[in-house]
Amino acid sequence: MPTTRATTTRDRSAVRSLLRLWPYVRPVRARLFTAAFVAIVASCAGLVIPLVLKWLVDGPVADRDPAGVWLGALFLLLLGLAEALLFGLRRWLVARPLAGVEAAMRADLYRHLQRLPVAFHDRWASGQLLSRGTTDLMLLRMFLAFPLTFLLVNGVTILVGVIIMLVQDLTLGLVILGPAVPVVVSCFVFERRYAEVARRAQDQVGDLTTVVEEGVLGIRIVKGFGRHRSQARAFWELSRTLRGTELRKARLLATILTVIVTLPEVAIGAALVLGSVRVADGDLSAGTLVAFLSTALALRWPVDSIGFLLAMSQEAATATERYFEVMDAEPETATAPTRVSKGGPDRGIRFHAVGFRYPDAPADSPPVLEHIDLHIRPGESMALVGATGSGKTTLTALIPRLHEVTSGRITLDGVDIATMSRQELRAKVAVAFEEPTLFSASVGENVLMGAADEAGTAEVNRALAVAQADFAHALPQGTDTQVGEQGLSLSGGQRQRLALARAVVGRPEFLVLDDPLSALDVHTEAAVEAALRDVLADTTALIVAHRPSTVLLADRVALLSGGRIAAVGTHHELLRDNAEYAHLMSGTELEAAR
Numbered sequence: 038m039p040t041t042r043a044t045t046t047r048d049r050s051a052v053r054s055l056l057r058l059w060p061y062v063r064p065v066r067a068r069l070f071t072a073a074f075v076a077i078v079a080s081c082a083g084l085v086i087p088l089v090l091k092w093l094v095d096g097p098v099a100d101r102d103p104a105g106v107w108l109g110a111l112f113l114l115l116l117g118l119a120e121a122l123l124f125g126l127r128r129w130l131v132a133r134p135l136a137g138v139e140a141a142m143r144a145d146l147y148r149h150l151q152r153l154p155v156a157f158h159d160r161w162a163s164g165q166l167l168s169r170g171t172t173d174l175m176l177l178r179m180f181l182a183f184p185l186t187f188l189l190v191n192g193v194t195i196l197v198g199v200i201i202m203l204v205q206d207l208t209l210g211l212v213i214l215g216p217a218v219p220v221v222v223s224c225f226v227f228e229r230r231y232a233e234v235a236r237r238a239q240d241q242v243g244d245l246t247t248v249v250e251e252g253v254l255g256i257r258i259v260k261g262f263g264r265h266r267s268q269a270r271a272f273w274e275l276s277r278t279l280r281g282t283e284l285r286k287a288r289l290l291a292t293i294l295t296v297i298v299t300l301p302e303v304a305i306g307a308a309l310v311l312g313s314v315r316v317a318d319g320d321l322s323a324g325t326l327v328a329f330l331s332t333a334l335a336l337r338w339p340v341d342s343i344g345f346l347l348a349m350s351q352e353a354a355t356a357t358e359r360y361f362e363v364m365d366a367e368p369e370t371a372t373a374p375t376r377v378s379k380g381g382p383d384r385g386i387r388f389h390a391v392g393f394r395y396p397d398a399p400a401d402s403p404p405v406l407e408h409i410d411l412h413i414r415p416g417e418s419m420a421l422v423g424a425t426g427s428g429k430t431t432l433t434a435l436i437p438r439l440h441e442v443t444s445g446r447i448t449l450d451g452v453d454i455a456t457m458s459r460q461e462l463r464a465k466v467a468v469a470f471e472e473p474t475l476f477s478a479s480v481g482e483n484v485l486m487g488a489a490d491e492a493g494t495a496e497v498n499r500a501l502a503v504a505q506a507d508f509a510h511a512l513p514q515g516t517d518t519q520v521g522e523q524g525l526s527l528s529g530g531q532r533q534r535l536a537l538a539r540a541v542v543g544r545p546e547f548l549v550l551d552d553p554l555s556a557l558d559v560h561t562e563a564a565v566e567a568a569l570r571d572v573l574a575d576t577t578a579l580i581v582a583h584r585p586s587t588v589l590l591a592d593r594v595a596l597l598s599g600g601r602i603a604a605v606g607t608h609h610e611l612l613r614d615n616a617e618y619a620h621l622m623s624g625t626e627l628e629a630a631r
Contacts, residue, residue, distance in 0.1 A: 051232065051354035055180075057361055061142055062181065065134035072130035073186050079123030080194040083335055084201060086116050091205075091328030131182050139178040146170050146360065152368035155439045156396050161363075164247025165240075169363055172242055173356035180353030184346045191339035191346070198336040205329050206321065212308045213333055216300030220343075227293040228347055234285050235348075236355040241279040248272050286348070293344040301340050305333050384450050385577050386413040386436065386547060391445035393431060404443065405431050407600045415450070418578040420588045420608075422621060423597035429581045430471070432597065433549045436579065437466045449547060467545035471552040471581070473536030475524025480509045480535065481516035483524070487539035500542035503568045505561055506534035530561060537565070541572050548578040554587055566590055585622055594618070 062069065089112050097105025150158075150166065203210035252259060252268050259268050309330060315321040391409040394402070405428045413419045423429050434440050435447060438454060447454050454462055467487055475483050481497050488496055497516055501509055508531060512518035524532045537553050554562050569590060582588045588608050596604040596611060596618050604615045611618040 051228070051351060054354040054357045054361075055350070057357055058177065058181070061138050065138060068130050068134050069181070069186075072127045073189055075123050075130065076127045076186055076190040077193050079120045079127065080190050080339070081197055082116055082120045082123065084194065084198055084332060086113060087201070087328040087331035087335060089113055089116065090331050091324040094324035094327050096324075127186070131186070135178050135181050138181065139174050142177070142360065143170055143174055146174075146363060149364055149366075149368060153363075153366055154368075154441070155434070157366055159395075160397060162243065162247040164245070164250055165243035166363065167250065168239070168243040168246045169356075169359050173239065173359050176349075176352050176356040177360070180349055180356075184349040184353065187342065188346055188350065191342060194339045195336055198332050198339075202329055202332050205325055205332070206312075209308045209312055209329055212311060213301075213304050215307075216304050220297055220300055220340075223293055223296045224343060224347060227289060227344070228351060231286065231289050231348055232351045232355065234282060234289065235352045236358070238279065238282040238286060239352070239355055239359060241275065241282055245272070245275045245279060248275055290344060290348050293347075294341070297344050298341055301333075301337065305330070305337075308333065385415040385417065386579060387411070387448045389446045389448065391435065391447060392443050393428075393435060393440065394443045395440075403600070405600055406435075409445070409602055411595055411602050411605070413577055413579055415577055416574070417593065418573045418580060418591040420580050420582040420591035420594045421597060422582055422588065422594055422618065424621065427597045428600055429597055430551055433468070433551050433579060433581055436547070436549050437463055437468055464543075465545060466547045466549060467540040467543055468549045469537050469540035469551065469553045473524070473529075473532040475520050475527075475532055475535060477519065477521060479514075479517045479519055480512065483520060483535055484516075484538045484542050487541075487545075488543040492542065496542050497538075500538035503541050503565075503572055504534040504538035505565045505568060506531070506538050509535070530558065534561075534565070545576060548573070548576045550578065550580045552581045552583055552587070554584075562586060588622075596621075 089109055093106065093109035096102070097109060146169065199210065199214065202213055248268075248271060252272070259265055312321060312326040312329065316323055316326050388409045388411040391406060392404050393406040394404040398405075409432065411419075421429050421432065431440065435442055436454070438459060441455075449457075449462075449465060476486075481494070484497050484500055485492055487500075494516075501507055501516075509516050509518070520526055520535075524535070527535070533553065537550075540548065540550065540553075554565060563586075566586065573590060578591075580587065580591055582591070582594075585608065588594055592607075593605060594608050594611055595602050596615060598617060604611055604618065606614070612622060613619075
């Protein structure tokens with residue numbers, strides 16, 4: 038399964054990527070800077086301990102002064118307590134604001150996803166989007182809470198510690214600094230390699246999330262066709278691929294940790310041998326050697342942590358890239374409407390030489406729709422008929438601007454829809470799709486999604502009556518009954534009727550129905566059609582139809598063929614004069630006549 042990937046690790050800077058988080062971090066920068074300062078003080082307090090040890094060894098211990106020894110022990114205890122309390126304070130300072138940063142980023146991502154065009158969602162796997170809103174944001178919060186602070190804190194600690202060691206003894210200090218160059222080179226190589234593998238792993242998590250989501254949503258198909266083994270096999274293949282990538286990450290991390298841990302340990306061992314010889318020769322005091330080695334040991338964790346801090350930083354950088362790949366996608370623009378005079382021949386819905394090609398279609402492929410000229414007069418209902426794949430659903434999606442026209446224009450009562458804000462356009466146009474989508478909410482809440490905010494129970498009941506969805510009142514909690522994910526607790530016909538109720542609840546000026554009765558039985562269809570006639574009398578409607586019974590709801594019929602409008606007329610006119618239309622209607626026409 039392909040992953041959506043816009044950036045390669047070779048042409049990006051981790052620092053530049055992470056700097057894009059600044060707008061979210063800026064509101065809490067005071068607490069983060071304070072936390073970093075507190076952590077630096079705590080870490081430096083730990084470096085004072087070796088100096089106390091030096092004083093203790095060369096002073097009270099050498100002079101056999103018990104009171105001095107107890108005083109030194111008290112100093113060490115107080116320094117340890119201060120270090121622990123300061124690190125606890127740092128944790129408290131960052132916990133709440135960083136949870137807020139994560140929540141703000143997640144809210145912005147969700148809000149942005151709602152504003153992105155349908156074409157974007159057609160290209161992106163849902164699991165990739167889910168992983169960006171969950172796993173990636175968790176990685177960013179962890180980075181801001183720990184690696185971001187401790188890359189600075191440990192850098193300052195190492196610098197201060199090295200200065201202390203050089204001041205105590207220059208020769209031993211240079212011995213300790215010996216591994217610095219190979220460690221830095223190893224970290225540079227590790228960073229580049231780990232970045233690529235980390236990105237691959239995060240993309241694979243998105244693929245795996247997609248498979249899990251599809252398997253759960255399609256569980257009835259999986260069970261109905263006995264495909265659980267093949268689904269499990271597909272899941273295992275992706276899991277095994279992800280496992281291999283994670284093991285590659287582990288090997289890289291193990292390699293860098295081996296270098297970072299081994300070379301400083303060798304340097305400390307060399308310093309210990311050299312220092313012991315010099316103490317024996319009287320060139321160095323025992324207290325200085327103890328303090329020097331204690332300082333070197335205190336720097337072990339800041340040095341040893343470089344590997345996994347770099348790893349977490351690289352994962353955060355790739356998570357930032359993945360997050361902003363979505364945030365950088367162009368949303369649907371909300372332009373101010375340009376008013377033109379209503380009236381005249383442009384009233385109703387009018388297509389002016391409209392053409393459409395999907396944005397990701399090959400350049401040499403023919404357009405889906407070409408030179409569509411069609412006028413649906415005010416208060417008129419027009420049925421749209423065509424063979425499967427002729428572009429009927431695509432054409433209806435252009436009216437509410439789920440897709441943007443490639444050429445030409447569409448007007449509603451003389452106003453070009455491209456000049457309307459989407460909020461205004463979608464307040465005028467209601468849509469019912471062939472595949473009804475319901476949300477994990479109550480029946481009433483699902484219906485009211487098609488109405489203004491002030492709509493209430495009366496509007497819901499009217500819409501349910503129009504859609505012949507009175508079954509909702511017989512549910513356990515009536516219209517307050519939760520329909521479950523995707524509304525799968527209801528039958529297909531029930532879901533379709535609720536979707537139709539959602540379309541008509543707001544009494545829209547323009548109504549677009551994409552084969553809204555396909556899942557209904559004959560008797561329910563007849564009742565819905567009778568109720569729809571009253572609704573259609575007060576609105577301008579375009580209805581995708583496949584059956585003569587649905588076609589007869591409309592005043593006129595448009596035949597879509599080869600991406601063009603081939604004929605327009607009444608059902609009986611086209612049946613008499615157009616062979617293609619007669620062929621499309623023939624099967625159901627004959628069945629209806631029996």
